[in-house]
Amino acid sequence: MALDFKTFEDAIAFADDIGGPRSVLLGNGFSQAYSDKFNYGRLRDVIPASSLNVDPVKLFDKASSSDFETVIKHLHNAASILQLYDNSNETLHSLLMQDADTVKQLLVDCLSEIHPESSFDIDPGRYESTKKFLAPFGEIFTLNYDLLLYWCSLQASIEPAIPKGDGFRSRDDTLKWETPSSLEGQQVFYLHGAMHFYQDEYDVNKLRHGGPGGKRILTQIRDNVQSGRYPLVVTEGSQADKEARIGNSPYLNYCHMRLSKLKGHLFIHGAALSENDQHILEKIASSEGLNYVYVGLFGAANDEHDKIQAAMQGLIRKQKETRRSATDDAELQVRYYPSETAYIWQEES
Known part of the structure; x- marks a missing residue:
């Protein structure tokens, strides 16, 4: 053209x-x-594969969102509902909460990784x-x-x-x-x-x-x-x-x-x-x-x-x-x- x-x-x-x-x-x-x-399509693509207890790509796909906050909310909700159905499954509850905290930190890490530390x-x-x-x-x-x-x-x-x-x-x-x-x-x-x-x-x-x-x-x-x-x-x-x-x-x-x-x-x-x-x-x-x-x-x-x-x-x-x-x-x-x-x-x- x-x-x-x-x-x-x-x-x-x-x-x-x-x-x-x-x-x-x-x-x-x-x-x-x-x-x-x-040159990134989505921030989630920067997440190291081994950073979570499950495959990060599959987690975001299951949440039907590329928004970090949405995924964190899904993990928190899943942990709460799990306690309602099976209060004795502390291991799975712990894994869900652990990944929620990790995703929260990964948001900052992924955003920060691609930037200079300062405008100066x-x-x-x-x-x-x-x-x-x-x-x-x-x-x-x-x-x-x-x-x-x-x-x-x-x-x-x-x-x-x-x-x-x-x-x-x-x-x-x-x-x-x-x-x-x-x-x-x-x-x-x-x-x-x-x-x-x-x-x-x-x-x-x-x-x-x-x-x-x-x-x-x-x-x-x-x-x-x-x-x-x-x-x-x-x-x-x-x-x-x-x-x-x-x-x-x-x-x-x-x-x-x-x-x-x-x-x-x-x-x-x-x-x-x-x-x-x-x-x-x-x-x-x-x-x-x-x-x-x-x-x-x-x-x-x-x-x-x-x-x-x-x-x-x-x-x-x-x-x-x-x-x-x-x-x-x-x-x-x-x-x-x-x-x-x-x-x-x-x-x-």
């Missing part, structure tokens, strides 16, 4: 000539550009190149839940400036998310949650950089899990699993609502747009003010390119159905650029 632009910069220039707001949707390719360690471990030049990529956009949506985008937003001394308003405000010495009073009140949206977010009863809180005692973010995440506070993350799973988790969170619901209010131009970078992302494409299709979508394709033509192109054709059809008047002039325009020409997480020369 022939690409419409030779470089990412050409695509930006094209959008500039037309005018209008620009947004970006980041997929796992954004994080993979930092390190191949981020990343060379400033790599932040600079990434901020240059993000700077043209007024809104940033991400499917990732790792810390890389957040760490990038903290680098205030490195030009250029990028959007960083994520809707969290300091209240009672805690960063709590509040529904913005205007669209301008939030410009960064973690569509699948983030490692440094956690649910506290009815609130979604964010861990503060250099939090209590000057602790690093990863240390705070580990402490939280040990205290029973799990990161608000939607790990890879079925579309139904993702939608159920999103539906139970006001924060995630709001982020997805905003994805349905796009205007002007949307760049999609590093996203596979698989069947599990249909809920994302449906929200984009609901954006009546969206006119152009630019999709980054990595490497030479391959089957993945064909799948992405098919997903985009489906997006065009869905938006036609959504719009009140779908004339030829109003049809969503899709353009493609080589994603490797967007120099993300690279040393600045």
Whole structure:
């Protein structure tokens, strides 16, 4: 398939000539550009096979979920029900509770394993190149839940400036998310949650950089899990699993609502747009003010390119159905650029 632009910069220039707001949707390719360690389909795939009393893959499959917290709840429930039916089987009860505690720790271990220990471990030049990529956009949506985008937003001394308003405000010495009073009140949206977010009863809180005692973010995440506070993350799973988790969170619901209010131009970078992302494409299709979508394709033509192109054709059809008047002039325009020409997480020369 022939690409419409030779470089990412050409695509930006094209959008500039037309005018209008620009947004970006980041997929796992954004994080993979930092390190191949981020090339994971599901966090559960990082679990060592010998870490549990049963095969981890079979355990997650039986739970019908890739969400660590869901698996932990299943193990706790199984242990409780077992006591009801056979209170004398202390060995099996102990194994279930032991694996529940292990899965809890594995969540932190798997998330932490793929990260640098601190934002300071990343060379400033790599932040600079990434901020240059993000700077043209007024809104940033991400499917990732790792810390890389957040760490990038903290680098205030490195030009250029990028959007960083994520809707969290300091209240009672805690960063709590509040529904913005205007669209301008939030410009960064973690569509699948983030490692440094956690649910506290009815609130979604964010861990503060250099939090209590000057602790690093990863240390705070580990402490939280040990205290029973799990990161608000939607790990890879079925579309139904993702939608159920999103539906139970006001924060995630709001982020997805905003994805349905796009205007002007949307760049999609590093996203596979698989069947599990249909809920994302449906929200984009609901954006009546969206006119152009630019999709980054990595490497030479391959089957993945064909799948992405098919997903985009489906997006065009869905938006036609959504719009009140779908004339030829109003049809969503899709353009493609080589994603490797967007120099993300690279040393600045």
